[in-house]
Amino acid sequence: MSELIAEKSATIANLLAAYEGESNAHAKYDFFAAKADAEGWLGAASLFRAAARAEQLHAANHARVIKQLGSEAHCEIRAVEVKSTLENLKEALAGEQYEVETMYPDFIAEASGIDVGPARRTFTWAMEAEKTHARLFQEAIGLVELRLKTSWVGFARPFYVCAACGYTTETPEEQARCPVCNLALDKFEVIR
Numbered sequence: 001m002s003e004l005i006a007e008k009s010a011t012i013a014n015l016l017a018a019y020e021g022e023s024n025a026h027a028k029y030d031f032f033a034a035k036a037d038a039e040g041w042l043g044a045a046s047l048f049r050a051a052a053r054a055e056q057l058h059a060a061n062h063a064r065v066i067k068q069l070g071s072e073a074h075c076e077i078r079a080v081e082v083k084s085t086l087e088n089l090k091e092a093l094a095g096e097q098y099e100v101e102t103m104y105p106d107f108i109a110e111a112s113g114i115d116v117g118p119a120r121r122t123f124t125w126a127m128e129a130e131k132t133h134a135r136l137f138q139e140a141i142g143l144v145e146l147r148l149k150t151s152w153v154g155f156a157r158p159f160y161v162c163a164a165c166g167y168t169t170e171t172p173e174e175q176a177r178c179p180v181c182n183l184a185l186d187k188f189e190v191i192r
């Protein structure tokens with residue numbers, strides 16, 4: 001019995017850490033979007049806004065599970081240091097890579113018990129969505145490095161964000177349902 005409680009509290013601690021990470025990423029990407037707009041990287045700004053919305057969905061999903069497990073979501077939002085859009089994209093990519101390669105795999109491995117299934121699911125959904133952000137940030141970095149304002153990073157454009165798991169894509173026509181959580185495509189949010 002005490003082992004069960006110990007496992008649950010480790011999972012809750014991880015959920016709180018993930019909630020804090022997602023909440024801060026959401027806040028940070030909003031600032032990065034404003035900077036990208038100011039520098040004329042309008043497509044990068046669209047991407048930051050789409051990713052910000054996805055991180056907000058992740059935070060809300062984590063908060064729901066924290067509540068189910070008998071605790072309350074809370075966190076501190078740190079001050080954001082805004083640099084050039086190229087540097088901001090690199091920082092965003094590093095954050096996504098940490099979540100995809102280290103944080104979420106560790107949290108998923110910890111949440112192995114039957115009683116923390118919802119935690120495993122919210123971690124997995126977020127990790128899969130962060131992979132889409134990492135890919136898109138990587139692509140944007142290459143284009144901004146080449147100063148290619150005639151490519152997609154130079155123009156405001158739509159991104160499609162799954163309203164359930166935050167999966168983010170620029171090509172929704174490739175699938176009828178979310179490949180991560182199976183939500184129908186017509187429930188995706190269009191973020192520009």
Ligand SMILES: [Fe+2]
Nearest residue numbers: 051096130133
């Ligand atoms: Fe992300």
Ligand SMILES: [Fe+2]
Nearest residue numbers: 162165178181
């Ligand atoms: Fe989804």
